[in-house]
Amino acid sequence: MSAATAPRIARSSEEFTDNGVVTLTSIEQKRIEDIIKQACSLFEPPLSEPNLFRDRHYQYLKKGLHHLSDAYECLDASRPWICYWILHGLELLDEPVPDSLASDVCAFLKLCQCPDGGFGGGPGQQAHLAPTYAAVNALCILGTEESYAVIDREKLQSFLYRIKQPNGDFCMHQGGETDVRSAYCAASVASLTYIMEPKLFEGTADWVVSCQNWEGGIGGVPGMEAHGGYTFCGLAALVILRKERMLDLQRLLRWVVNRQMRFEGGFQGRTNKLVDGCYSFWQAGLLPLLHRSLMNEGDQALSEQRWMFHQEALQEYLLMCCQHVAGGLLDKPGKARDFYHTCYCLSGLSVAQHFCKDGLSKDTIVGKESNALQPTHPIYNIDPDKVARALVHFSKLGIPTRVCPADEPDKLNP
Numbered sequence: 001m002s003a004a005t006a007p008r009i010a011r012s013s014e015e016f017t018d019n020g021v022v023t024l025t026s027i028e029q030k031r032i033e034d035i036i037k038q039a040c041s042l043f044e045p046p047l048s049e050p051n052l053f054r055d056r057h058y059q060y061l062k063k064g065l066h067h068l069s070d071a072y073e074c075l076d077a078s079r080p081w082i083c084y085w086i087l088h089g090l091e092l093l094d095e096p097v098p099d100s101l102a103s104d105v106c107a108f109l110k111l112c113q114c115p116d117g118g119f120g121g122g123p124g125q126q127a128h129l130a131p132t133y134a135a136v137n138a139l140c141i142l143g144t145e146e147s148y149a150v151i152d153r154e155k156l157q158s159f160l161y162r163i164k165q166p167n168g169d170f171c172m173h174q175g176g177e178t179d180v181r182s183a184y185c186a187a188s189v190a191s192l193t194y195i196m197e198p199k200l201f202e203g204t205a206d207w208v209v210s211c212q213n214w215e216g217g218i219g220g221v222p223g224m225e226a227h228g229g230y231t232f233c234g235l236a237a238l239v240i241l242r243k244e245r246m247l248d249l250q251r252l253l254r255w256v257v258n259r260q261m262r263f264e265g266g267f268q269g270r271t272n273k274l275v276d277g278c279y280s281f282w283q284a285g286l287l288p289l290l291h292r293s294l295m296n297e298g299d300q301a302l303s304e305q306r307w308m309f310h311q312e313a314l315q316e317y318l319l320m321c322c323q324h325v326a327g328g329l330l331d332k333p334g335k336a337r338d339f340y341h342t343c344y345c346l347s348g349l350s351v352a353q354h355f356c357k358d359g360l361s362k363d364t365i366v367g368k369e370s371n372a373l374q375p376t377h378p379i380y381n382i383d384p385d386k387v388a389r390a391l392v393h394f395s396k397l398g399i400p401t402r403v404c405p406a407d408e409p410d411k412l413n414p
């Protein structure tokens with residue numbers, strides 16, 4: 001389907017204003033719609049096919065593994081994230097990482113690993129669940145004996161026990177905050193590296209479920225506004241724990257499908273906020289998880305061909321509004337490119353291109369076939385084959401047995 005003829009979900013917000021009330025939010029929304037309109041006008045016929053700037057994105061990502069600009073100084077405590085964002089972007093583009101570069105990344109992430117387990121945001125930094133999640137994902141993307149060997153699984157397991165809370169949730173780091181991100185990061189690394197045991201996740205599902213709120217989505221902590229980032233973390237954590245049926249999935253579905261913007265085609269993170277390219281993964285990525293969960297609940301009406309969002313409209317938003325001409329992707333037109341948005345815009349584009357159910361797949365590619373990206377795993381957001389390889393590798397090693405499990409939990413977080 002050409003971009004020019006693709007049906008838009010609905011019309012601009014102006015056409016929905018029935019009481020004429022102007023607020024700061026409505027002014028901002030209108031301004032963004034005007035910017036989107038302008039960006040899309042560049043694709044009027046005959047230039048109607050939006051093109052993925054594959055090579056420019058590749059060059060941008062490749063350079064980031066060697067050199068970062070001063071703008072990344074503020075991410076000094078997120079360096080494993082930068083490795084993950086870049087490596088995942090490269091695998092989506094089907095660009096291999098040379099062996100020597102892969103070894104350099106392994107050596108760097110080894111320096112980020114803490115003597116007591118888990119990974120910090122950089123060498124010598126305190127162990128934290130977010131960079132731990134990013135480091136494990138990055139090492140699994142590399143998928144070599146060398147990269148798997150970096151992870152000290154016994155110590156990773158004891159780090160998780162140390163930050164586990166009596167209510168089932170985890171602190172992001174010793175003495176740190178708790179929210180739904182931590183349940184996902186902990187469940188993700190524990191399942192991928194095969195260190196998961198029931199005791200470690202006792203109470204976790206109940207805690208995550210308590211964060212589903214009146215809107216149907218999931219907030220960071222109980223009672224908080226629902227947000228796409230937390231909703232993805234909550235649902236993905238429950239899918240790993242095989243407890244997603246404890247959520248009200250119909251209300252979750254209703255909430256997320258209403259986060260796709262009727263004019264822009266991209267997703268917003270929460271009600272009455274602006275479209276942002278990164279929610280192409282955090283929000284649209286919920287639909288494959290929901291599809292599987294509802295199928296397991298016996299829902300007979302599920303499509304065999306499509307996810308329950310407008311896949312073409314999301315692809316158009318990403319291709320027409322989120323690509324930087326010099327490579328890299330972004331939140332919305334006029335914003336700067338960065339590796340976070342490049343990773344999650346490409347991840348969302350991949351979700352929107354590839355439907356898969358029970359081994360049956362159906363591709364819906366906006367623009368040329370060469371726009372197609374590699375698929376991504378709906379839970380871990382890395383190449384599905386790399387997930388399978390990591391599971392085979394780590395399951396052979398068995399679950400580490402701790403000397404005295406009862407002594408560890410909450411020792412440092414009474």
Ligand SMILES: CC(C)=CCC/C(C)=C/CC/C(C)=C/COP(=O)(O)OP(=O)(O)O
Binds near residue numbers: 185227270273276282
């Ligand atoms: C695995 C892992 C650690 C996942 C993180 C998930 C994630 C993206 C959470 C978002 C958190 C948040 C409150 C964003 C609001 O940003 P904002 O107010 O700037 O944006 P908004 O206006 O779009 O809501």
Ligand SMILES: [Zn+2]
Binds near residue numbers: 277278279341
């Ligand atoms: Zn964003």
